[in-house]
Amino acid sequence: MILHRLVRLLVVLLVVTFLSFALLSLLPGDPTTQILGVSATEEARAQLRQELGLDDPLFVRYAAWLGALVTGDLGTSYITSVPVTEALVERLPVTIELLIAAEIVAIGLAVPIGVAAARRAGGTADQALTALCFALLSTPVFVLGVLLILIFAVNWQVLPATGWTPISLDLGWNLTSVLLPAVTLGCGQLAVYARLLRADMIATLQEDYITLARARGLSPRRILWRHALRPSAISLITAIGLNLGALIGGTVIIETLFGLPGVGRLIVDSIFSRDYLTVQGGVVLISVGYVLVNFAVDLVYAAVDPRIRYA
Numbered sequence: 001m002i003l004h005r006l007v008r009l010l011v012v013l014l015v016v017t018f019l020s021f022a023l024l025s026l027l028p029g030d031p032t033t034q035i036l037g038v039s040a041t042e043e044a045r046a047q048l049r050q051e052l053g054l055d056d057p058l059f060v061r062y063a064a065w066l067g068a069l070v071t072g073d074l075g076t077s078y079i080t081s082v083p084v085t086e087a088l089v090e091r092l093p094v095t096i097e098l099l100i101a102a103e104i105v106a107i108g109l110a111v112p113i114g115v116a117a118a119r120r121a122g123g124t125a126d127q128a129l130t131a132l133c134f135a136l137l138s139t140p141v142f143v144l145g146v147l148l149i150l151i152f153a154v155n156w157q158v159l160p161a162t163g164w165t166p167i168s169l170d171l172g173w174n175l176t177s178v179l180l181p182a183v184t185l186g187c188g189q190l191a192v193y194a195r196l197l198r199a200d201m202i203a204t205l206q207e208d209y210i211t212l213a214r215a216r217g218l219s220p221r222r223i224l225w226r227h228a229l230r231p232s233a234i235s236l237i238t239a240i241g242l243n244l245g246a247l248i249g250g251t252v253i254i255e256t257l258f259g260l261p262g263v264g265r266l267i268v269d270s271i272f273s274r275d276y277l278t279v280q281g282g283v284v285l286i287s288v289g290y291v292l293v294n295f296a297v298d299l300v301y302a303a304v305d306p307r308i309r310y311a
Helices: 002-025 031-036 042-052 058-070 084-119 124-137 141-155 171-204 208-215 220-242 244-258 263-272 276-304 306-310
Strands: none
Touching: 002 058, 002 276, 031 042, 084 124, 084 171, 084 220, 084 244, 084 263, 084 276, 124 171, 141 171, 141 244, 171 220, 171 244, 208 220, 220 244, 220 276, 244 263, 244 276, 263 276
């Protein structure tokens, strides 16, 4: 099973990297203008284009770029003269920590909310939690971020509005600086996860083996958390893998809003400065990360539900 998925993974990665490379190659603008300036002559631009290989066919440039990618070389920024790989590696820990923290917030709150809502479906608690989830789903992430900044940073002054403290310098300040961005990014996913788990839990609680467990006198808590949660988590795991793309896209907004030095903000700054090589490296990094996470989700299926592994 793993070998079969690995072969498919390699094919998908080739397609993803080629499409990312091709789409960014179609962007308007001439990199030589950014390097030499608008006052450069056409002869100087033509010579630089030849040196950089920009006049070669798309497949030739992609093959050369892919060969360098295998060795970890994503080129050097035309604007900052900094290797793209070095810039991404420097910013990547911030984005990874933000993604992990946001998932912890989303899953850590969604599971108890979904289980509590499913336990007494249609009750007061279920209706209140459903209203909360719909409110979170209908609120854009940047609006929620501004609202949280207004409450916790401006009015109460208990959390910073912007800035970042690396975990290597101070763990406490690091958690403080990541809390608001993580909550902002995770709240939208929290609503999706909670609603999905609630629906699956309600269906699972109607199964015959749940009725048998009740007849044996097992406590409702044990039935919910031990017998009903695990088979209901398959859809939740799928949603976590698929929604990673939404989380990664959200980091672009969140890192810009909260002033975090992550990959998302690097991509935004590179777009404004027309630093295409850095944009290209960032997009490919995000795309490959998304594909790898979904590959990991496929493997988690087999661990959660043995029927998938046996099939």
